[in-house]
Amino acid sequence: MGHSTETGQGGQAHGSVKEYVTGLVYSLLLTIIPFAMVMFGIGDKPLVITVIMVTAVAQILVQLIFFLHMNTSSEQMWNTTSAVFVVVIVAIILIGSLWIMEHLNHNMLMGH
Incomplete structure (x- = not known):
């Protein structure tokens, strides 16, 4: 009853207005x-x-935590694992792009 998330019919978590x-x-x-x-x-x-x-x-972490309601609970192990994978890939792309552009x-x- 005092939890910040409520479970809907599909099993997905819905946050409170305060959380949003x-x-x-x-984000702003x-x-x-x-x-x-x-x-x-x-x-x-x-x-x-x-x-x-x-x-x-x-910003990515804020979106995942506050709007997609990802946390470290056992029910969300695959979501958390895929989120870590996405963050690593995005970091590789960002750092690689900056390195290539530099x-x-x-x-x-060369002549300047």
């Missing part, structure tokens, strides 16, 4: 922070890239 509002606030903050850094020129380039990457990963930038501007 908390997720919305976190994690969107506004890197946007403000880029728009107002706060910090140098490596710091901005790092903040964007960290807030992107945090090397392309360096190799294309």
Whole structure:
């Protein structure tokens, strides 16, 4: 009765309004922070890239926890395992893309 999630007819969990509002606030903050850094020129380039990457990963976690209601319960073991796999793949893609773009930038501007 005092739980934050209720189980519907299909067995899926539904969050409370407080949980959805908390997720919305976190999502907005994690969107506004890197946007403000880029728009107002706060910090140098490596710091901005790092903040964007960290807030992107945090945004994924917020979406999974607050809106998809993923947790570490035994019923959600496969969901949690697949979420970890997705986070690892996204990290590889992000880091690999940045690495490739940096090397392309360096190799294309050899004469400068």
